[in-house]
Amino acid sequence: MLFSEIVGQDAIKAQLLQSVQHNRIAHAQLFSGKQGVGKLPLALAYAQYICCEHRTATDACGVCPSCRKMAKLAHPDLHFVFPIVKTDKKSICDQYVEEFREAVLANPYLTVDDWLSSLAEEKQGMIYTEESNEIIRKLNFKTYEAPYKVMIIWMPEKMHNTCANKLLKILEEPSYDTVIVMVSDNPDLLLATIRSRVQNIAVPPIEVAPMVRQLKSVYSLADAEAAHVAHLSLGSYSAAQRLVSQSEKDQWNLSQFILLMRFAWKSDHEGLRSVVETIEKKGRESAKNFLAYVQYMIRENFILNLHISELNYMTKEELEFSRKFSIFINERNVEEITYELQKAEQEIEQNVNRKIVLFDMALKFTMLLKK
Numbered sequence: 001m002l003f004s005e006i007v008g009q010d011a012i013k014a015q016l017l018q019s020v021q022h023n024r025i026a027h028a029q030l031f032s033g034k035q036g037v038g039k040l041p042l043a044l045a046y047a048q049y050i051c052c053e054h055r056t057a058t059d060a061c062g063v064c065p066s067c068r069k070m071a072k073l074a075h076p077d078l079h080f081v082f083p084i085v086k087t088d089k090k091s092i093c094d095q096y097v098e099e100f101r102e103a104v105l106a107n108p109y110l111t112v113d114d115w116l117s118s119l120a121e122e123k124q125g126m127i128y129t130e131e132s133n134e135i136i137r138k139l140n141f142k143t144y145e146a147p148y149k150v151m152i153i154w155m156p157e158k159m160h161n162t163c164a165n166k167l168l169k170i171l172e173e174p175s176y177d178t179v180i181v182m183v184s185d186n187p188d189l190l191l192a193t194i195r196s197r198v199q200n201i202a203v204p205p206i207e208v209a210p211m212v213r214q215l216k217s218v219y220s221l222a223d224a225e226a227a228h229v230a231h232l233s234l235g236s237y238s239a240a241q242r243l244v245s246q247s248e249k250d251q252w253n254l255s256q257f258i259l260l261m262r263f264a265w266k267s268d269h270e271g272l273r274s275v276v277e278t279i280e281k282k283g284r285e286s287a288k289n290f291l292a293y294v295q296y297m298i299r300e301n302f303i304l305n306l307h308i309s310e311l312n313y314m315t316k317e318e319l320e321f322s323r324k325f326s327i328f329i330n331e332r333n334v335e336e337i338t339y340e341l342q343k344a345e346q347e348i349e350q351n352v353n354r355k356i357v358l359f360d361m362a363l364k365f366t367m368l369l370k371k
């Protein structure tokens with residue numbers, strides 16, 4: 001990863017560049033800050049810069065053999081430690097390193113929950129005791145080709161205590177060619193003895209202007225929308241990614257909601273069946289997300305019908321449909337419709353057949369909308 005690929009954070013970049021240029025590379029560092037501000041991307045760009053054969057004043061060259069390996073996260077002197085989900089056969093990071101590289105390359109701003117839920121349904125994961133021998137072994141290697149071996153420890157707060165204590169020993173006497181960069185969302189959860197032995201780099205929230213630029217270029221958002229997302233994200237690019245993806249989901253949800261309500265009003269059973277099938281096919285989480293969205297739309301339409309427009313939070317597209325639709329949502333049916341939606345959500349959560357649950361609910365709407 002290059003510094004130029006990182007969203008904002010110019011001050012931190014300058015600080016890191018200078019430390020390398022002035023030969024003041026600390027052997028143990030902690031990049032700490034809120035989730036999504038770019039700590040892992042900064043650690044990766046820093047590692048690449050340290051090992052680059054032709055670095056410039058502002059970045060790694062990006063083309064030397066070292067940079068090419070770093071860009072694939074597959075440099076022999078770059079080591080990763082990260083939380084994993086333990087199974088009968090897997091208890092150390094190396095057994096997951098391919099998946100980790102792939103996930104980080106796809107999104108260097110990925111969150112620890114994103115990562116762990118890609119490994120297993122329940123997101124419990126940690127850096128297990130078994131990892132400590134691996135860490136010691138790797139740090140005892142001679143460097144292969146770079147002047148330093150760099151170990152990035154992502155989420156050290158997830159380390160088992162035994163492992164953390166062994167790491168502490170290494171931090172007391174690091175070898176001259178070792179750079180350990182810890183990347184933490186919650187540094188307060190680290191052993192105080194570890195915190196006191198590392199140089200802390202506090203990474204602040206991403207500034208608004210570079211966040212807006214990034215959102216416009218990556219997601220082709222319009223000015224106002226990019227500014228809105230940047231504002232809500234509070235300087236976390238992971239939060240911004242989540243917001244954009246929810247708004248994409250909502251566009252789909254709105255299209256299905258419109259069809260569902262039109263067919264329900266016309267008592268068109270074939271139409272309803274096709275909408276139900278479309279929703280069903282997208283899976284359980286998506287169906288739950290849709291039902292939550294419909295509850296929101298019903299609430300907003302009821303409010304719109306009461307003409308309390310200042311309480312409305314709908315988007316332009318939602319409002320466009322709701323201006324005509326809202327007259328059908330009133331005090332005679334709003335509670336029952338909401339009840340049906342919540343019931344369906346619950347049953348889907350309990351793994352009742354989605355198609356049956358959704359179709360049953362849709363049929364109720366054909367009557368409720370006429371009240």
Ligand SMILES: [Zn+2]
Nearest residue numbers: 052061064067
């Ligand atoms: Zn290079």
